[in-house]
Amino acid sequence: MPAGFMQARFMPARFRQIRFMQVKFMQIRFRLTLLIALTLLAGCALLAGSPPPGPEQVRPAVVAGSFYPADPKELAAMVDGFIARANVPEPKGELIAVVAPHAGYTFSGAVAGHSYAMLKGRPTHRVVVIAPSHFEAFSFTSVYDGDAYITPLGKVPVDKEFARKLVSLNPELQLSSHGHTPTAEGPEHALEDQLPFLQRALGDFQLVPIVMGEQSYEASRSLGVALAKLILGTDTLIVASSDLSHYHPYDEAVTIDGKTLNAVGEYDYLTLSDNFATRTWEACGGAPIVAAMIAAERLGATRAQVIKYANSGDVTGDRSRVVGYGAVALIKEEDHRDSTPKFSLTSSEKRQLLQIARKSVESAVREDKTYELPPDLPASLMQDRGAFVTLKENGDLRGCIGYTVARQPLAQTVRDVAAFAALRDPRFRPVVAGELSQLKYEVSVLSPLHHVSDTNQIKVGEHGLMIVKGRSRGLFLPQVAPEQHWDRATLLDETAIKAGLPPKAWRDKNADLFTFSAVVFGEEEISRDLTNQVPSFPTPRARPGEPVPGSPQR
Secondary structure, three states: OOHHHHHHHOOOHHHHHHHHHHHHHHHHHHHHHHHHHHHHHHHHHHHHHOOOOOOOOEEOOOOEOOOEOOOHHHHHHHHHHHHHHOOOOOOOEEEEEEEEOOOOHHHHHHHHHHHHHOOOOOOOOEEEEEEEOOOOOOOOEEEEOOOEEEEOOEEEEEOHHHHHHHHOOOOOEEEEOOOOOOEOOEOOOOOHHHHHHHHHHHOOOEEEEEEEOOOOHHHHHHHHHHHHHHHOOOOEEEEEEOOOOEEEOHHHHHHHHHHHHHHHHOOOHHHHHHHHHOOOOOOOOHHHHHHHHHHHHHOOOOEEEEEEEEEHHHHHOOOOOEEEEEEEEEEEEOOOOOOOOOOOOOHHHHHHHHHHHHHHHHHHHHHOOOOOOOOOOOHHHHOEOOEEEEEEEOOEEEEEEEEOOOOOEHHHHHHHHHHHHHHOOOOOOOOOHHHHHHEEEEEEEEOOOEEOOOHHHOOEOOEEEEEEEOOEEEEEOOOHHHHHOOOHHHHHHHHHHHOOOOOOHHHOOOOEEEEEOEEEEEOOOOOEEOOOOOOOOOOOOOOOOOOEOOEOOO
């Protein structure tokens, strides 16, 4: 027998027990080693059968070398120069969003520098850039589904977690490459154009790239509301990418852009959206501007400050066909006080408007002609303002139609809506010539529209009220509630009913309420300003009906 066997057999009991334990330990260790090896082999087999991870999806710098320099050093020096030369005010509060142009840097870079100079000292780890789609048509808002954008200055990573959360909040927002990936029609520049400025102003940050294919108010609202929900409490900046009017003569462009920027400064984004939709005003990124204003307002912004305006004619000297550019900051002020000057009219200007209303009706009824406005009207009557004209006969309502938004000069608005009130108010038969001498005229000139976040802000008799829910709208002038002896709750219900909605639709999270004041004056009382006092009018016999399209009745 082998010696070892014999030795083991005749070992003392204590040594045989130790040897047994050693053998047992070696068996356990062998089994564990085998188990680990088999596990590793199985893992390798699984990996061998799986596709390798895909390449990173990076959106290239497609307009480098055309809209801005492709050389990193040249680009950095150019952008730094634009920002350094911008003379901007110190923000009195927290900067929530900016509007910046997106043309070639030679043309719009100086104005964009003003937008980004406002970022000095602002801690920002995430930037949401909202841009329009110039080339590709699609019916939703596209949140980039890739990993990064790239410029000559380096790669900008996409905040993919934020993007996923954002699109989960509304079906109109989708993860997509539409509007981001270059197409046969052309490479989209509006979003990319902002990135070198952000890279030089902020350094490292995460990007949420958004391109809007749909330009409606509803699309802007959906995006703005969703952004506000996710951004609240974070150090996130919003950038709206937009130029202004396109290819008008210099003076005409200045006039159009002045009206647009005035509405921005008044924070009247509903009028902006309506006038962009009708091409009354122009901004290729109008929907991004409105979306940014809605989001910023819900994040506490109380002021829209126009920092800089210029157009391409200021750069090239060619004033025949220019493109407008604006820099705007949306700020949450520490101590907000409404410094907007209140609109007013002199007694002479009120008389002129009443004469225009009367002559317009007489010309339309007697001759079926549009009244020609007199030349050299005062500047106040040539400002774009919403207005209504009310006609009364023997103390009873005979017609009332108006424009809620400031779409044309006040004198022209009064002329047009006066004729509409006489001939197109669906609640009444058209006025005939025999009634003209019996008509009394009242004009209501509207202030800008302001969104209501708390219904307790609504002051019956001082505020007119408008509800917007989807394509449905309803409005009452300030004087209607006192005429009807309505309290605030009744006014809210009746305004919803006027829009064709259920009475409590104003409580719907998808409904927006807007207030406005009005300067109201008639032939019997030439000066009555509802901003300061509550009016008293005879109760109309007819219940307000559906408005003429684009011209809600009171």
